Amino acid sequence: FLNGGLYNFKTSNGAIRLAVPAATSCRILASYGFGSIESEITMKTVLENISPGGKSLHALMGTGDALLRLTTTSGKISFTKQ
Secondary structure, eight states: OOTTOEEEEEESSSOEEEEEOTTOOEEEEEEEEESOEEESSOOEEEEEEEETTEEEEEEEETTOOEEEEEEEEESOEEEEEO
16 A cells, blocks of 8 residues: 555445565554454554444554445455565
């Protein structure tokens, strides 16, 4: 991801799988209803919210140079090392 970049990935029914370099630096804003978030890359959780309507996560990889928004209604969000 480029420094200062804004990236959006969204699906209503399915998984979001991203293969990213281990040195990735981004801020993650994720919303998901049914599913989970998994990462092979270290993430620091800033805020996690679980409510009857779904879950949300604000986390950092590295220093958070880019913004990554992920949304899925039903599916897993995963990060693997590229």
